[in-house]
Amino acid sequence: MAQQDEHLTTEQLSAFLDKQLSPAERAVFDAHLASCQQCQSRLADLRLTVALVRALPQEEVPRSFVLPSRLAPVAERPTPRPATVTPVPRQRGARVSVLQRTVRAVSTLAAVLALIFILSGILPPIHFGGGEATSSAGSVPAASNQSATSHSANTPHVQGTATFGSVQAAADGKKTPVPTPKSTPAATARSSIHSGTSPAVQPPTLPPFLDLSRPEGRLALGALLLVLGIIGLVVTRRRRGTVY
Amino acid sequence: MGELLREDEALLISRSQSGDVNAFNQLVLHYQQTIYNMILRMLGDRDTAADVAQDTFIAAFRAIQSFRGGSSFRAWLLRIASNQACDHWRRTHRHPIDSLDSAMDEDEPHGGSLLSTLVTTDQAVNPEEFLLNQELQELIQKGLQELPLDQRVAVVLCDVQGLTYEEIATNTQTSLGTVRSRIARGRARLRDYLYRHRELLPRSYRLLTDRE
Numbered sequence: 001m002a003q004q005d006e007h008l009t010t011e012q013l014s015a016f017l018d019k020q021l022s023p024a025e026r027a028v029f030d031a032h033l034a035s036c037q038q039c040q041s042r043l044a045d046l047r048l049t050v051a052l053v054r055a056l057p058q059e060e061v062p063r064s065f066v067l068p069s070r071l072a073p074v075a076e077r078p079t080p081r082p083a084t085v086t087p088v089p090r091q092r093g094a095r096v097s098v099l100q101r102t103v104r105a106v107s108t109l110a111a112v113l114a115l116i117f118i119l120s121g122i123l124p125p126i127h128f129g130g131g132e133a134t135s136s137a138g139s140v141p142a143a144s145n146q147s148a149t150s151h152s153a154n155t156p157h158v159q160g161t162a163t164f165g166s167v168q169a170a171a172d173g174k175k176t177p178v179p180t181p182k183s184t185p186a187a188t189a190r191s192s193i194h195s196g197t198s199p200a201v202q203p204p205t206l207p208p209f210l211d212l213s214r215p216e217g218r219l220a221l222g223a224l225l226l227v228l229g230i231i232g233l234v235v236t237r238r239r240r241g242t243v244y
Numbered sequence: 245m246g247e248l249l250r251e252d253e254a255l256l257i258s259r260s261q262s263g264d265v266n267a268f269n270q271l272v273l274h275y276q277q278t279i280y281n282m283i284l285r286m287l288g289d290r291d292t293a294a295d296v297a298q299d300t301f302i303a304a305f306r307a308i309q310s311f312r313g314g315s316s317f318r319a320w321l322l323r324i325a326s327n328q329a330c331d332h333w334r335r336t337h338r339h340p341i342d343s344l345d346s347a348m349d350e351d352e353p354h355g356g357s358l359l360s361t362l363v364t365t366d367q368a369v370n371p372e373e374f375l376l377n378q379e380l381q382e383l384i385q386k387g388l389q390e391l392p393l394d395q396r397v398a399v400v401l402c403d404v405q406g407l408t409y410e411e412i413a414t415n416t417q418t419s420l421g422t423v424r425s426r427i428a429r430g431r432a433r434l435r436d437y438l439y440r441h442r443e444l445l446p447r448s449y450r451l452l453t454d455r456e
Contacts, residue, residue, distance in 0.1 A: 014428035018402070020409055049435040052384050053403040058281050062294050065276045065301050066269040 008032055008039045013046050100236045107232025110225045117222030121215040248274050253317060260308050268308070272301050275318060278405070279325045285400045286329040288389045296332050300325045322405060323415045326397050333393060383444050387437040395430030402427050 012029055015021050021029055033039055212218055248256075248271075259267035279300055284293035304324050311320055388396055397416060401407045407415065412423045 009428075010432045011425055011428035014431050015424050018409065018427070020424060045435050045439075046431055049431050049438060050403055052380070052438070053388070053399065053434070056285065056381060056384060056404065058277060059284060059290075061276050061280045061297075062290060064273070065280070065294075065298050066272050067265055067301060067305055069265050 006032070007036065008042070010042075010046070013039070013043050016043070017047055017050055103232050104236045107229045107236070109229075110232065111229030114222045114225035114229055117218045117225065119222075121217075121219030121222055254313060257308070257311060257313065257317060260305065261311070265305070268305050271317070275321055276301070278318065279321055282322055282325050282400060282405055283329045285385070285388055285404045286326065286396060287333060288385050292332065296328050297325070300328045303328060316411070319407065319411050319415060322401065322407070326401065326415065330393050330397065379444065383438065383441055384434075387434045387441075390437050391430050391433055395426045395433065398423055398426035399430035399434070403431075 008029060012021065012025065015025075016029055033043065212221065253271070253274075256267045256271050260271065276297065280293055280297045283296045283300070284290060287293050287296065300321070304321055307324070311317065388400065391399065394416070398412055401412045401415060402409075409420055409423050409427075412427075413420050416423070418426075
């Protein structure tokens with residue numbers, strides 16, 4: 001009932017003219033239209049508008065639009081193959097584009113890696129050389145010192161009657177044997193590297209331009225990857241231009 | 245131009261697909277009036293419509309490989325034609341009337357005078373038999389050109405070319421609901437345009453009450 005009181009929308013009127021109302025819509029439409037003078041007039045207006053457009057005459061063409069036969073060679077280029085063969089070039093095109101996409105992805109990855117290597121080669125004192133050396137050289141001796149002092153401080157409470165020397169020996173034997181022998185040689189080795197004798201201590205097994213622990217090595221590898229990446233991107237771009 | 249048999253059309257299409265311009269030109273001769281009129285109603289200018297119609301057939305020949313048998317070739321051509329016409333309109337109209345202003349499309353019942361009161365009752369009884377004079381044709385054409393492009397395409401395809409809502413939805417790659425809405429809004433706009441310019445309507449299309 002309430003629906004009948006609402007006026008019909010233009011869309012309903014328009015769809016009615018094209019018989020595009022669903023049965024449910026049609027029922028509401030009919031019920032309202034029968035009792036609404038205003039919607040009847042609106043329907044008449046819309047019907048007249050449509051009739052005027054439909055009454056526009058078909059005009060004769062001012063000239064013929066047949067194509068000149070010289071157009072044939074231009075348009076014929078993709079068509080000489082019979083229809084049954086057309087899937088083949090399309091498949092090849094797809095395969096080429098997959099290959100291209102792979103090469104481009106790998107090239108991009110190489111370029112990104114290259115930039116990382118180059119950056120790490122340019123900024124060694126901040127990130128690699130300085131940071132690593134100070135943290136390892138500083139922390140290990142500090143840890144061993146700490147353990148040594150803590151042992152000497154704790155032991156009197158644990159074994160009150162024993163002599164000072166025997167307590168230290170016992171503590172060394174019981175608790176610290178595992179950390180101290182390991183940490184101290186490492187600390188000494190690192191400190192010797194730090195003091196400037198590293199080439200003698202660690203003989204390079206790789207050629208210098210591939211030694212990643214050295215900034216020049218990272219720079220060289222970065223440059224190599226960058227060149228490869230750029231070549232890959234340029235080649236695939238050029239090839240794409242010719243394929244499509 | 246006589247009717248083209250479905251089998252003949254299929255043969256001409258397949259010959260066109262293998263590059264036969266002469267076969268394609270037979271299709272051109274058959275459909276050129278449809279295509280020209282579609283574009284003319286979209287754009288309004290005869291010379292422009294002729295140029296765009298020519299472009300449409302060139303584009304259709306170049307793209308004919310993509311036509312799949314089974315669907316309507318006429319509808320396929322009309323799609324290319326409406327795309328070409330829309331492209332041309334957008335190129336030449338810097339500030340296109342978009343559907344953005346469709347919010348102002350009034351959908352409420354408009355009171356006041358009614359367009360049908362402008363037309364003699366005799367003709368209103370059987371409006372399909374209108375013989376429009378030049379002046380009225382031009383007024384309707386101008387009204388069509390006032391429509392936003394998407395509504396214009398929908399109205400022309402529906403009321404000039406007689407496509408079904410389904411065909412229009414395929415043609416414009418939209419939903420049936422969108423087609424229904426565009427046609428309705430386009431017709432309502434056109435109705436309002438004609439009413440606003442009722443003084444341009446020839447006397448024979450006015451009711452006696454309007455002449456006093």
